[in-house]
Amino acid sequence: MDFSDTQEEACFRQEVRSWLQANGTTLRSTSPDELYTEADIAFCRQWQKKKAEAGYAHIVWPKEYGGMGGNWMQAAIFDQEERRLPRPFNYFSVGIGQCLPSIMEFGSEEQKQLIPQTLRGDLIWCQLFSEPNAGVDLAAVRSKAVREGDNWVISGQKVWTSGAQVADYGILIARTDPDLPKHRGLTYFLIDMTLPGISVQPIKQISGHSEFNEVFLDAIVVADSCRLGEVNQGWQVAMHALTAERFKRLNTRMPSMMSVMQLSQECELDGEKAIEKDSVRQYLANCLVNKCAQEHFMSRMLTVLAQGKDLGSEASILKLMSCQLNQELSAYAMEMFEESGAVVDAETHPLMQELFDAYLWAPGLRIAGGADEILMNIIGERTLGLPSEPRLDKGKAFKDL
Amino acid sequence: MNFDFDEDQYFIKNDARRFLSDRCSMDMVRTYLDSDATEISPLWQEIVELGWLGVAIPEEYGGLGMGYLELCVIAEELGRVVAPVPFSSSIYLAAEAIVQYGSEEQKQQYLPAIASGELIGTMAWSEKGAWSESSVSLSNQDGSDAVVFDNGFITGVKRPVSHGMLADIAVVTARNTEGETVLVLVELSENTLQRKPLISVDPSQRNAQLSFDRHPALLLGKCEDAQEALDNVLNRAAILYAFEQVGGAQRCQELAVEYVKERKTFSRQVGSYQAVKHKLARMYAQNELARSNAYYGAWALASGSEELPLAAAAARISATNCFEFAAREGLHLHGGMGYTWEVDCHLYLKRSRDLALKVGSSRCWNEKLIATALACMNDTEKVPTWLANS
Numbered sequence: 001m002d003f004s005d006t007q008e009e010a011c012f013r014q015e016v017r018s019w020l021q022a023n024g025t026t027l028r029s030t031s032p033d034e035l036y037t038e039a040d041i042a043f044c045r046q047w048q049k050k051k052a053e054a055g056y057a058h059i060v061w062p063k064e065y066g067g068m069g070g071n072w073m074q075a076a077i078f079d080q081e082e083r084r085l086p087r088p089f090n091y092f093s094v095g096i097g098q099c100l101p102s103i104m105e106f107g108s109e110e111q112k113q114l115i116p117q118t119l120r121g122d123l124i125w126c127q128l129f130s131e132p133n134a135g136v137d138l139a140a141v142r143s144k145a146v147r148e149g150d151n152w153v154i155s156g157q158k159v160w161t162s163g164a165q166v167a168d169y170g171i172l173i174a175r176t177d178p179d180l181p182k183h184r185g186l187t188y189f190l191i192d193m194t195l196p197g198i199s200v201q202p203i204k205q206i207s208g209h210s211e212f213n214e215v216f217l218d219a220i221v222v223a224d225s226c227r228l229g230e231v232n233q234g235w236q237v238a239m240h241a242l243t244a245e246r247f248k249r250l251n252t253r254m255p256s257m258m259s260v261m262q263l264s265q266e267c268e269l270d271g272e273k274a275i276e277k278d279s280v281r282q283y284l285a286n287c288l289v290n291k292c293a294q295e296h297f298m299s300r301m302l303t304v305l306a307q308g309k310d311l312g313s314e315a316s317i318l319k320l321m322s323c324q325l326n327q328e329l330s331a332y333a334m335e336m337f338e339e340s341g342a343v344v345d346a347e348t349h350p351l352m353q354e355l356f357d358a359y360l361w362a363p364g365l366r367i368a369g370g371a372d373e374i375l376m377n378i379i380g381e382r383t384l385g386l387p388s389e390p391r392l393d394k395g396k397a398f399k400d401l
Numbered sequence: 402m403n404f405d406f407d408e409d410q411y412f413i414k415n416d417a418r419r420f421l422s423d424r425c426s427m428d429m430v431r432t433y434l435d436s437d438a439t440e441i442s443p444l445w446q447e448i449v450e451l452g453w454l455g456v457a458i459p460e461e462y463g464g465l466g467m468g469y470l471e472l473c474v475i476a477e478e479l480g481r482v483v484a485p486v487p488f489s490s491s492i493y494l495a496a497e498a499i500v501q502y503g504s505e506e507q508k509q510q511y512l513p514a515i516a517s518g519e520l521i522g523t524m525a526w527s528e529k530g531a532w533s534e535s536s537v538s539l540s541n542q543d544g545s546d547a548v549v550f551d552n553g554f555i556t557g558v559k560r561p562v563s564h565g566m567l568a569d570i571a572v573v574t575a576r577n578t579e580g581e582t583v584l585v586l587v588e589l590s591e592n593t594l595q596r597k598p599l600i601s602v603d604p605s606q607r608n609a610q611l612s613f614d615r616h617p618a619l620l621l622g623k624c625e626d627a628q629e630a631l632d633n634v635l636n637r638a639a640i641l642y643a644f645e646q647v648g649g650a651q652r653c654q655e656l657a658v659e660y661v662k663e664r665k666t667f668s669r670q671v672g673s674y675q676a677v678k679h680k681l682a683r684m685y686a687q688n689e690l691a692r693s694n695a696y697y698g699a700w701a702l703a704s705g706s707e708e709l710p711l712a713a714a715a716a717r718i719s720a721t722n723c724f725e726f727a728a729r730e731g732l733h734l735h736g737g738m739g740y741t742w743e744v745d746c747h748l749y750l751k752r753s754r755d756l757a758l759k760v761g762s763s764r765c766w767n768e769k770l771i772a773t774a775l776a777c778m779n780d781t782e783k784v785p786t787w788l789a790n791s
Binding site for chain 1: 402403404405406407410470654658661662669670672673674675677678679681682683685686689690691692693694696697699700703704706711714715718719722764766767768770771772774775778784786787788789790791
């Protein structure tokens with residue numbers, strides 16, 4: 001049980017710090033209004049490229065693919081240090097976090113060439129998984145891929161696709177055999193988003209912004225070399241991508257715990273500072289305990305990775321618990337302004353905009369990449385070994401459902 | 402960083418689990434609840450012989466001098482079987498207070514006897530109606546029962562004192578004649594002491610009321626600021642209790658999972674219903690998060706980190722919460738059977754409630770946590786990494 005850096009880790013941390021000091025001075029956070037604007041993307045590409053040149057774009061993967069050939073502990077150290085700086089939006093996280101791991105695991109050498117390009121910031125990715133009738137029940141996708149010679153012709157509609165409006169590539173699952181049970185008739189593809197037949201329609205979200213999209217696929221022609229994994233084995237590949245997505249500390253777009261505590265020292269309630277009120281202290285202490293637990297759970301998971309073992313489905317705990325906590329905490333922080341908390345401007349408080357963004361972002365995160373209920377099913381069934389509910393679709397051909 | 406116990410510590414933990422599953426049956430725990438308040442469980446002597454008492458006591462004082470991480474894994478296993486022994490009072494509280502604040506002579510005199518089980522120790526600090534966030538207030542409003550230390554003697558009443566019916570010595574908090582807090586060491590064998598058993602949430606804790614009437618007491622020799630010392634002892638104990646709580650919570654979860662896999666309603670296993678599955682998934686998540694904070698506490702304890710007060714409060718609060726949830730909902734998932742004396746759920750429910758009240762309520766620990774966190778925020782050098790990352 002050693003929580004402090006080993007000598008090598010301390011050395012690496014020092015290197016990272018010096019590098020960030022030399023290179024990170026111009027960093028700024030992306031505001032919701034700047035999201036997906038050309039200027040912001042260009043700025044973030046530059047930062048990504050800088051990281052890639054230093055090997056920091058992917059600490060663990062081998063140098064030949066644009067990584068650093070390091071380990072997960074070093075990756076965590078880089079993450080910790082980078083988080084001390086203002087945070088630009090990471091347009092590459094879908095690609096690096098969800099799309100590339102499955103390419104690394106299942107891809108051909110040709111497909112793996114996309115890895116260094118992505119790490120350099122040249123390619124932005126999106127995930128074409130969900131459909132209007134296949135969200136929580138992802139294996140129910142209806143988009144159809146039909147083999148024609150060396151190509152596949154794919155038609156259908158995808159939805160909730162973050163970043164599709166700017167993505168260069170997408171990962172997609174489509175049905176290749178409706179005669180098989182639904183999980184077994186799917187195949188996974190890497191899609192060039194500039195192909196004819198792809199159209200992207202932004203979805204207006206509850207915040208008024210449009211990060212998600214609908215994507216329509218009208219008989220797009222994809223070479224068989226873009227298939228990832230075997231035909232009808234797409235579910236396994238997709239699960240690999242989703243597991244990567246769920247092991248995340250989801251504190252993005254959430255004011256830090258310290259800034260909320262700072263706020264409680266500034267706001268006045270009934271003529272005293274909020275933090276002097278016992279109820280506020282008790283509430284914040286409870287949040288603090290949970291934040292502390294999540295950080296240390298993360299450290300335990302990192303230790304598992306560092307020991308060369310795979311993470312089980314229990315890593316989903318982090319997404320499950322952190323989204324709910326941030327939803328609650330952002331709401332509570334707004335209450336420290338009493339009725340003024342209903343007004344989102346700097347006159348209420350400079351942090352107000354960020355708090356409201358967090359409050360509106362949290363419900364989306366609780367649904368995306370495995371809704372709370374799905375994560376609890378996964379923990380219940382895979383980790384605790386509880387029986388699944390009786391299902392009406394088990395063993396039946398997809399076309400008969 | 403390696404945020405886990407090592408192979409040797411897991412070996413001790415597994416060994417302890419094997420031993421306790423064999424020697425600490427739930428029937429024995431159940432029977433013990435109804436036995437005489439002065440009766441000690443036969444399990445105690447076996448634990449003594451295994452040397453667990455001395456795991457974290459330095460070798461020069463008769464212990465094994467292994468360390469706190471080893472003590473943490475044993476604590477978890479004791480909590481898992483709700484062991485009805487005075488281990489926590491004697492080791493986490495009394496031995497720890499003497500190790501940290503006893504004079505050389507006091508250490509030589511008492512630690513080997515505690516490590517060998519010859520003496521059972523405890524700490525007496527709670528008084529009726531005398532409590533505050535700063536751990537303890539020793540001023541009863543009318544002053545009638547508060548324990549006062551005057552020139553080598555104490556007078557006053559302590560209640561409840563954990564395992565006070567079994568203990569031979571106690572570290573006692575008192576006020577001296579100038580009104581300052583002091584920590585004193587007393588032997589509980591004189592006729593100037595009255596012991597009264599107390600009807601308790603968890604009868605296995607052998608809570609007592611100790612009434613002292615000019616009872617001989619020695620100041621703990623190396624203790625300069627008794628309030629600070631008391632806080633430190635409670636912080637350290639809270640981490641060890643947290644491991645007991647996490648162990649108990651995990652067992653509640655396992656029992657509930659086993660039961661809902663077996664039990665059927667409407668021709669299907671109870672565990673296949675999402676209402677049940679999701680409750681258990683949440684229980685598991687809370688238990689794992691609490692375990693993570695307990696590890697943070699273990700690390701702080703073993704490394705002597707400055708973050709210990711924060712880690713202790715975090716470990717304590719989440720361990721209390723997870724054990725309460727697991728004990729209550731675990732019982733609930735057993736249906737009517739869970740409400741019976743013969744099923745084990747109530748043993749955990751009672752232990753959970755008892756541990757939640759020992760060494761301070763959640764309200765007090767929340768206050769300690771927020772006060773400590775606010776204090777370290779003012780000094781950027783002292784902000785722990787986890788807080789900066791949160």
